Amino acid sequence: MSDLWEVLLRHFPEFRSGFLVTVQLVAVSFVIAVVVGLVIGALRVTPIRWARLLGGLYVEFFRNIPLLVLLYISYLGLRRAGIEIGPWVAGTASLGLYTAAYVAETVRSGVFAVGKGQIEAGLSLGFPYRKVLSQIVIPQAVRSVIPPLGSLVIAMIKNSAIIGVALGLADDLLKQARLINSRTFQTNEVFFWAAVGYLILTVTATFAVRFLERRLVVRR
Amino acid sequence: MGYLFDPENWHWLISGNNFRFLLTGFWINIQIALVAMVLSLCFGLILALLRLSKQRIVSVAAGVWIDVWRNLPLIFIILYLALAIPEPWREAYQRGVPEWFPTAFQSPFFLAAVAGLTLYNSAVLAEIMRAGVASLEKGQGEAAASIGLRYWQAMRLVILPQGLRRMVPATVSQLITLNKDTTLISILGIQEVMRHARIITSTSGSPFVGTGVDAPLLQVFLTVGVMFVIVNLALSRLSRRLEIRERRRTGVETARVAGLEDQLAVQAATPLE
Numbered sequence: 018m019s020d021l022w023e024v025l026l027r028h029f030p031e032f033r034s035g036f037l038v039t040v041q042l043v044a045v046s047f048v049i050a051v052v053v054g055l056v057i058g059a060l061r062v063t064p065i066r067w068a069r070l071l072g073g074l075y076v077e078f079f080r081n082i083p084l085l086v087l088l089y090i091s092y093l094g095l096r097r098a099g100i101e102i103g104p105w106v107a108g109t110a111s112l113g114l115y116t117a118a119y120v121a122e123t124v125r126s127g128v129f130a131v132g133k134g135q136i137e138a139g140l141s142l143g144f145p146y147r148k149v150l151s152q153i154v155i156p157q158a159v160r161s162v163i164p165p166l167g168s169l170v171i172a173m174i175k176n177s178a179i180i181g182v183a184l185g186l187a188d189d190l191l192k193q194a195r196l197i198n199s200r201t202f203q204t205n206e207v208f209f210w211a212a213v214g215y216l217i218l219t220v221t222a223t224f225a226v227r228f229l230e231r232r233l234v235v236r237r
Numbered sequence: 238m239g240y241l242f243d244p245e246n247w248h249w250l251i252s253g254n255n256f257r258f259l260l261t262g263f264w265i266n267i268q269i270a271l272v273a274m275v276l277s278l279c280f281g282l283i284l285a286l287l288r289l290s291k292q293r294i295v296s297v298a299a300g301v302w303i304d305v306w307r308n309l310p311l312i313f314i315i316l317y318l319a320l321a322i323p324e325p326w327r328e329a330y331q332r333g334v335p336e337w338f339p340t341a342f343q344s345p346f347f348l349a350a351v352a353g354l355t356l357y358n359s360a361v362l363a364e365i366m367r368a369g370v371a372s373l374e375k376g377q378g379e380a381a382a383s384i385g386l387r388y389w390q391a392m393r394l395v396i397l398p399q400g401l402r403r404m405v406p407a408t409v410s411q412l413i414t415l416n417k418d419t420t421l422i423s424i425l426g427i428q429e430v431m432r433h434a435r436i437i438t439s440t441s442g443s444p445f446v447g448t449g450v451d452a453p454l455l456q457v458f459l460t461v462g463v464m465f466v467i468v469n470l471a472l473s474r475l476s477r478r479l480e481i482r483e484r485r486r487t488g489v490e491t492a493r494v495a496g497l498e499d500q501l502a503v504q505a506a507t508p509l510e
């Protein structure tokens with residue numbers, strides 16, 4: 018037991034910096050995922066056929082490819098092709114683009130959940146298409162998008178661990194744990210605290226989503 | 238774009254047995270995914286039953302177990318097990334494993350890989366099953382009890398068949414995630430598709446061991462990616478079809494499970510419009 022606390026106290030700076038790097042990785046990737054996901058999601062619901070096809074191709078490709086393969090392509094593959102992007106950019110862009118496919122699907126189902134009838138009703142009342150989107154569709158879609166988006170944040174926290182360990186692209190929590198372990202060999206203690214770090218993040222995200230969800234339902 | 242589609246850069250695909258080498262690696266991933274899936278389904282069902290137990294202590298303990306493992310990164314679990322499983326166990330495994338098993342299965346870290354995949358996925362599947370059962374109306378259990386069925390009879394005959402039916406889409410989407418996640422065990426040095434791809438990129442151009450044709454990393458890993466995309470697309474098509482048929486037949490909606498990567502597969506089962 019005393020070992021456990023000793024490890025935490027002695028290596029607190031490393032654990033903390035790893036924890037913060039993980040948070041940053043997730044935050045940056047989340048912004049990328051939401052921005053790209055919104056664009057692709059919008060493509061998926063336009064009346065234009067080729068735009069829908071393009072969006073569909075993006076979603077099916079990035080959703081079904083392993084994140085690790087994406088990391089290899091974006092870091093080592095592009096480097097070999099003469100396009101040098103930094104480890105941080107490669108890591109966050111891969112995680113962001115990967116998750117964007119799921120965000121796009123979330124957006125699409127959120128828009129579809131609103132129902133064609135409401136859109137038609139809005140249009141027939143003489144609202145312009147943009148007004149229908151901004152006044153009728155989006156406010157309702159946001160509500161149904163929050164819970165799956167929360168799930169994606171949790172998945173991103175877990176997936177971010179791949180960036181640091183597999184290719185060494187960032188010194189995140191798991192990478193730090195591995196480094197500390199290679200110096201101390203106190204595997205159980207080190208990984209216990211790393212697990213606590215990850216659980217703090219994922220459990221906080223779970224409760225945040227539940228809170229948001231409840232608030233949005235009450236307002237309805 | 239020119240670089241990507243330059244035939245020169247794709248020549249490796251048809252030279253020597255590069256492509257077959259990639260495919261054998263990919264086949265290992267599929268096999269490992271299948272093994273892990275079967276194990277995860279078994280342990281997941283046990284965990285779900287424990288979670289649904291009437292005994293409060295059992296239910297809470299199972300709940301904590303499930304929530305801890307499904308909220309940790311899978312790569313974290315695999316790495317931890319690889320470091321924490323003592324060497325004698327690894328050696329015992331290596332001695333005990335039948336020789337006709339594929340080379341990847343002979344790796345001393347294979348145990349850690351499969352245990353990690355199972356630990357994580359059984360927790361996720363347990364949560365999916367629990368949500369499926371929890372989404373049933375309470376009346377189902379009460380009705381089963383009132384016609385004189387015991388707890389286990391009610392579970393087996395009434396609750397589980399309906400609850401499990403609702404979890405089919407979520408389970409298939411988890412199978413897709415599991416299939417992708419098998420690439421993570423390459424960090425333990427197990428010879429699967431990622432390792433095979435690395436070998437091709439580093440040796441194919443070599444005049445001594447390779448075919449003398451340079452295999453660019455980008456194209457090789459893109460090929461690996463496409464392999465996963467094809468198999469996973471087929472899986473998701475299958476699940477979509479199963480789900481539509483089920484819904485038409487029974488009219489049930491699927492339950493929502495929080496914290497899943499592919500939340501949508503679950504939500505898509507609820508009728509649109």
